[in-house]
Amino acid sequence: MEIPYAVKPRPDTGLYNAKVGIWLFLASEVMLFGALFCSYILMRVNAPEGTWPHHWLNIWLGMTNTIVLILSSVTVVLGWASLKMGKFGHYKFYQGITILCALIFLGIKSFEYRDKFIHYQVNLKDGRIADGHLIKAETTTNVVALEGRWIDTNKMEELYNPPLEHSETPPIIIPRSDIKTMENYGPWHHTYTAIYFCMTGLHGLHVLIGAIVIFAIWGPLAKVWEQDPERYINRVEVSGLFWHFVDLVWIFLFPVLYLL
C-alpha cells in the first residue's frame, strides 16, 4: 500500500508529508537552540563585572565562516530552482558547491578549536600570569614556551579583553618548577568557553549531518531523479530547509559569541 501524500501535497493543507515533518522538527530545534541561548544570557548577565571575555575569538575567521554559510544557502536554493526547471546538471554543480562550503566551514571551525586547545593560561607560584599559545618545538620536560604576553595582575581585565592587534614579542620561557597551574582554553576553562564549545559544537554537528544528507541526495540517491523527479525535488527542498535553519542559527551565534 502506498503512503498517501508522500510526494503530492494533501489538497486541504497544500503540503506533502516530509514538509510537515521537517517544519515540526525545526520547531523542536528552535526550542533546543533557544534553551542554549537562554543559558548564554543567564551566564553572561550573572558573570562578575569585567570577567566576561571579549575578542577571545578571531572575528575575521568567524566572518569568513558566516559568508561561507550564506554562500552555501544561496547555492542550495539555486540547486532547488534548477531542479524545478529540470536542469539536473546545474543542480549537481550548485549542490557540489554547497558540500564544499560545508567542508570549508568545518575546516575553519576545526582550526579555531585547535587554536583554543593550544592556548594556555599559566599561573606561576609567585602570582604572575602568562597567557599565550604553546610553542611545541621549544617546550621540553623542563620548560614551557609560550607565544603571548604577561598579564598585569593589577589589570586582570586585560586577560578578558585582549588587544585586537597582536604585537611581535619574544617567546615566554617558563621553568616548569615555577608553574602553579596551567590550563588551556578548553570548555573547562571559563563559562564563556563552556557555552562557546557547547553551542558551536552542537551547531557544527548540525552542519556535518546536513552536509551528509545533502551529499547522500546529491550522490548515492541521485538515481531517484530518473525514477521519480518530484520525490527527488521534495527531498532536496526538505534538506534545504534544514540547511537554511543551520545558517539561521549561525547568524545569531556569530555576533553573540564573536562580537559582543
Added chain:
Amino acid sequence: MSDHPSSTPGLHVDEHTIQEMHHHIRRYLIVGVALAIGTGLTVWASLINFGSREINIVVALIIASGKAFLVAGFFMHLISEKKMIYAVLAFTAFFFTGLLFLTLWSMAHDSIIQIRV
C-alpha cells in the same frame, strides 16, 4: 550532463514555471548579497563605540534579526508559505517567547524561581 528542461520523464516543466524560477533566482541572488552586506555591517557596528555595550548588543541583534528574516522569508519561503506551517511556527514562537520570559523572570531579584541561599 543533460540540461534540457523537458528531458526528464515524469516532470512537467512549462514556460510559466521557468519564468517563475528565473524570478526566484534573481531574488535569491539579491538576498545573498544583502546577507553578505549585513554580515559586514554587523562586524563594522561591533567595532564602533556607541557609548555603551548595551547599545552595541541591541544594534548587533537588530542586524542579525534582519538577516534572519531574509533567510527565513526568502530562502525558506516563509513569506508565501501554507497556513499550517504558520500555525506550527506560531506555537513555536509562543513557547520560545515563554522560554525567554522565564529566563528574564528568573533573573529578577524577587523572583520565586530564583534559588535563595
